[in-house]
Amino acid sequence: QQQVKQSPQSLIVQKGGISIINCAYENTAFDYFPWYQQFPGKGPALLIAIRPDVSEKKEGRFTISFNKSAKQFSLHIMDSQPGDSATYFCAASLPLGTINTGTASKLTFGTGTRLQVTL
């Protein structure tokens, strides 16, 4: 129930195209869904995040679509650029204070999607 399934494993998109990465979860208690971008040899960087009470959130070229009934959420990268080539991870966490011992929630990560944007 703690798993977050991510697809596809890898994705090749032409410059200017739309990149779409999907994630699905089982635990309906999750209430925070961030996306992270990771370049080789670097730590993940927070890209955008959403909560279940919102169906869509847009920040620049990045949009999260959230379907609460289907327990799915996706990342859309519009006008994809070669500089977007990286590994993307979706994640989910439980509400603060649920089973945590501190002041931040544990993240459950998806398996990652390697995105390559070609010229």
Next chain:
Amino acid sequence: GAVVSQHPSRVICKSGTSVKIECRSLDFQATTMFWYRQFPKQSLMLMATSNEGSKATYEQGVEKDKFLINHASLTLSTLTVTSAHPEDSSFYICSAGTSPLTDTQYFGPGTRLTVL
């Protein structure tokens, strides 16, 4: 966004030695920090949750005596890999949640550990 640093960025050590990795929150206080391990082309695996002033909480399967975690201040957590072996070679990453209570976690740049 908040900045988390790690030191060193890369370390090579001989089998049997211990290695300490530092994780610092540079512009905020982090009551809770997390330590992850990442193998090549794989996802992040949570090792432990580190809380300032208390013992760390380890995930199932992670050896407490092998991976010592200390969170002595609101801006510093350390991970010590004791008696390192080649199988401990990995990319270790920390993250921190900004205070007060928040869902957002910021990650450090990672530490590449190679055990010869």
